[in-house]
Structures are given as structure tokens and as C-alpha cells.
Amino acid sequence: MESERELLFVEENPRKGGLRTIPFIIVNESFERVASFGLQSKMIIYLMTYYNMSAATGTSILGLWNALSNGLALFGAIIADFYLGRYRAVAYGSISTLIGMIILWLTAMIPQLKSLSCSEIHHVCNGPTTLQLAVLFSSLGFMSIGAGFVRPCSIIFGADQLENKKNPENQRILESYFNWYYASSGVSTILAVTLIVYIQDLYGWKVGFGVPAILMFLSVLTFQIGSPLYIKVKAKTTENLVIGLFQTAVAAFRKRNTRLSSTNYDELYRWPLESEVLPPSKDFRCLNRACIIEDPQRDLNPDGSASNPWNLCSVEQVESLKALIKALPMWSTCFMIFVDMNIFSFSLLQTKTMDRHIFPHLQVPAASFSVFMITALTIWIAFYDRVLIPLLSKYTGQPRGLSPVTRMGIGLIASGMSIALSAITESIRRQRAIEEGHEDDPNALVNMSAMWFVPQYALLGVAEATHGVGQVEFFYALFPKSMSSIASSMYTVGTAVSSLLGSILVSSVDWLSSTGGKTSWLSSNINQGHIDYFFWLLSFFSFLNFLYFLLVCRFYESLNDGRSRSSHVAKEKECDYRLLHES
Incomplete structure (x- = not known):
């Protein structure tokens, strides 16, 4: 090809x-x-x-x-x-x-x-x-x-x-x-x-x-x-990916009554003609109907191309649609970790009211505390690449130490722990502010070091490092070569969706917690509000999301158990997913 x-x-x-x-x-x-x-x-x-x-x-x-x-x-x-x-x-x-x-x-x-x-x-x-x-x-x-x-x-x-x-x-x-x-x-x-x-x-x-x-x-x-x-x-200018995915879905629906064969590969459409004859995977077998040639004289042009791409698609197009469908459940598990990162901006209101001195003459600006998260992310990636991979690969047998799926799970756990720790720290900070008589003054300085927020920033940095790299590797291997840039963009689009979900969540909590004339959890006066309650809510959602992640992993495991590897699939099982044919 x-x-x-x-x-x-x-x-x-x-x-x-x-x-x-x-x-x-x-x-x-x-x-x-x-x-x-x-x-x-x-x-x-x-x-x-x-x-x-x-x-x-x-x-x-x-x-x-x-x-x-x-x-x-x-x-x-x-x-x-x-x-x-x-x-x-x-x-x-x-x-x-x-x-x-x-x-x-x-x-x-x-x-x-x-x-x-x-x-x-x-x-x-x-x-x-x-x-x-x-x-x-x-x-x-x-x-x-x-x-x-x-x-x-x-x-x-x-x-x-x-x-x-x-x-x-x-x-x-x-x-x-x-x-x-x-x-x-x-x-x-x-x-x-x-x-x-x-x-x-x-x-x-x-x-x-x-x-x-x-x-x-x-x-x-x-x-x-x-x-x-x-x-x-x-x-690859010969075909449009998005249109091709729609064509595959339409063709499969039109042929929904066509009998599926698991052995006759001659009736499968492939393009270009010199490409290797490879059977479609057994995942989502209903989509395999889209590449079945029912009547060669009707379905094919003299040069061997499909006469109607909305009725006949190549095996590669079918596998591309399957890859996207299989990626969506795992992709959806990333939303919560990005929501946690976006909501962490509330920490700015907290650190503004605390002692931010590292040394007597060195004070960290409240808006710069994210440096601790980024520093932890950078250190973890270098430490994992140079120290942990050589050690873990000896025990796991995988060249990357841990599979991308395992690292994504670790990232979700670290993110949930970070939010839970934030809830505990805010409870202590708010109690001290009230005890010191600052309930009506959200700008008053509380006698508490802002360095208590460093551990949760560091945990969030580790979460992003393990989950982010693992997710990109997961999609990069799951998608065909022709969709490799989309593999990278899935991570970025996930942050966009998470920003929207985070905004909806903040607005909903602010409205629900302020009904009946009560002070909102997310009040501008954080000493009267309850940001700690909001963080506990996020922790609960993170826990539910991790359970959902485990369920999704079972879904991928069932797909792996039910398929046989073909010659176009990598023989070495490095992760909990299949490497698709690189077209």
C-alpha cells in the first residue's frame, strides 16, 4: 500500500x-x-x-x-x-x-x-x-x-x-x-x-x-x-476520514440482512487491489457487512474500485470505525481527571488568604502555585523514563514498564487522592479562619502555611503525567496509522469537553447549594462558603469514575479474549489492547 x-x-x-x-x-x-x-x-x-x-x-x-x-x-x-x-x-x-x-x-x-x-x-x-x-x-x-x-x-x-x-x-x-x-x-x-x-x-x-x-x-x-x-x-487525499466513517455505518446498515461469513475472504472489498487480503476483526461484527461484495458486477467499477462508496467500504474503513468506537469508552474515563484539574483554580482563592512564604524573604505568588504541579509532572516523567522503566520491565516483561492502561488507572487514583486531600486541607483552613474571627473577611490572612497545598498540587502533576502519556500511547497504538494525529487530538478534545462539564458542574452546585437563601458552597467569601464540601463531591465523582474505568477495562479485556490475532497485528502483547493494522 x-x-x-x-x-x-x-x-x-x-x-x-x-x-x-x-x-x-x-x-x-x-x-x-x-x-x-x-x-x-x-x-x-x-x-x-x-x-x-x-x-x-x-x-x-x-x-x-x-x-x-x-x-x-x-x-x-x-x-x-x-x-x-x-x-x-x-x-x-x-x-x-x-x-x-x-x-x-x-x-x-x-x-x-x-x-x-x-x-x-x-x-x-x-x-x-x-x-x-x-x-x-x-x-x-x-x-x-x-x-x-x-x-x-x-x-x-x-x-x-x-x-x-x-x-x-x-x-x-x-x-x-x-x-x-x-x-x-x-x-x-x-x-x-x-x-x-x-x-x-x-x-x-x-x-x-x-x-x-x-x-x-x-x-x-x-x-x-x-x-x-x-x-x-x-x-492521504484519496478519501475523507469523516465521510468514510459515515459511509461505513450507512453501508453496514443497508446490508444488515446480509449473511456474515468468517472464512470467505475473497468476497471482502479491499482498496487498493494490491493490498494484502486480511480478515476484518471479530469486534462489532455487524460492521463487517459494509465490506462484503454481494454482486461484483454491481458493486465494483472496471478498475476494481467501489461503484457506490455508501454501499461498499474497504476493510480498512471498517477497522477505522471500529477503532474509533472502541476508543470512546476509554476516552470518556478521562473527563473526570480534567475536571479535577480545571476546578483546582479554586485553590487560588485559598492560597491568597494563607502564608505563602517558603523562606522569610521569599513568597510564592498565589497564581504561581501551579508551578508545583508542573514541576512534579516533569520530575515524574524523567524519573519514570530513566529509573522505573528499567526496573519494572524486568518484572512485567513490558519494554515500557507498565502498560498505558495501568498508568491511566494510576493517574485516576492520584487525581482522586489530590482532590480528597484538598477537601481535608480546606476544612482545616476554614475552621482556623472562623476561629480567628475572619468569617466575614475573605481577604484576611489566616495563620496557616499555604505549603499545605503543595502535596495535592504534586499529586495532580503525577496524575497528569501518568494518565496523559498513557492515554496518548493507548490511542496511538489502537488507531490505524492513517488516524495517528486523531490519536493525539483525542487527549486535547477531552480537555475541551471536560472544561464544559466543569463549568456546568460549578454552575449547578452554586445554584443548588444557594437555594432557599442559603450561602452557596462556592461563595466568593470562602470563609462562609464550603469549598471543602465541593471537593468532597468531586472526590466521590472521581471514585465513581474509577469504578467506571475498571468496567471499561473489562470491556477491552473481553474484546481481547474473543479475538484471534492476524498477521497484521503485532505479535507482542505489550498492552491490554490490540494494535490495529497500520495502513
């Missing part, structure tokens, strides 16, 4: 790809992350100050921006896989992000592009004009489009450079690459929430927005410098 010929071309051309290309790719992603996350950290203050938005309006806009950036990842992955190719997707996405950052920087540089602050016009606040909002939203839109292309495609583009089936260490190299890619992302995020925020505080918005724009320019430049060395797998 075409992709196999491309892979053979890759293996026979040592001048392309390899480890030497990875620095260009990781630097591109790192600079993009520093620039993007550096802007997001204090963006709410910029909107409230220069666009005279309320906190609720500004938060809503930023929430939509974040959801759009993550949600576009799925569309960016599809366009990359079937139209642009991953190289052009990353290149165009980086340029789009750069354009957005330049426009945002111009809003800080040109007074006419933003509203006057209230203090400048004697506290009479005028809202932004339509033009000013259009410029602002266009900058956010360009950055969202860029993120939708870069984030799902960059990590898989790096895997393209390293994949070599003839190398017995290929799998180990890929696993190490995935780990170090995420470690570099963690370091980049640390720099974003510390260095960029410090520059914005010290030098103002003109410099604070200019530095991310310069870093994004360097990101684009670095990626283009490595262009001659890259392996550029061409997009």
Missing part, C-alpha cells in the same frame, strides 16, 4: 528523519507553549483593565477561547491526516499562532485598539467598540486555529521521524520520545507561568505581549530550519 511504500522509503533514506530532527520539533512546541501559556496566565486582568469587562465576562471569553483551542484539535488532526500532511499542518499552525500574537501585541501598542481604562476618564467606564472587539477576537481566533493544528500534530510528526520497523529498539525509542516530549512541555509551562508573568508585572503589557510574540517567531523559524531533514509523510 501507499503508506507501506512511504515507510520503506523512509527506512532506505537515512538522510531523512532520526533523532537529529527532534530538537527542532521540541523547540518549536516549547516556544509555542511558553508564548501561549504565558499570555493566558494574566489575560483576565488585561481584559478587565483595557476592555472594561467584568470578571464573569472576561472569564467566559477566556473559557470559550480555551475550549475552542482544544476543540479545534480534532478538526486540525483530520485536515492534517487527509489534506495537508502533518508537516504543513504544524508549519501553518505555527504561523497562525504568530499572527494572533502579533495582533494581540498591537492592541497593547496602539491605544485606539483598546478602551480607555476607567481611571483615565474619571471612573466613567466606556465599553469597547465593535472594531476593538473584532481585533481582539481575531487575535484569539488566529491563536485557536494555530493551536488546533500544532498541538495534535506536533507530537505525532516527531514520531514520524523516529519510526523504523527494522530497528529492534524502535518501540523503546518512541516511548522515550513521548516521555521527553511531555517533560519539555512541563518545563515550558513552568517558564510561562513564572518568567512571562514576571515580565508582564515588571515591564507592562507592551513588553509582556511582545516577548511571547518574539518567542513564537523563533518557534516558526526553528521549525523551518529543520525542514530539509524532516520525513514528510504525505496526506
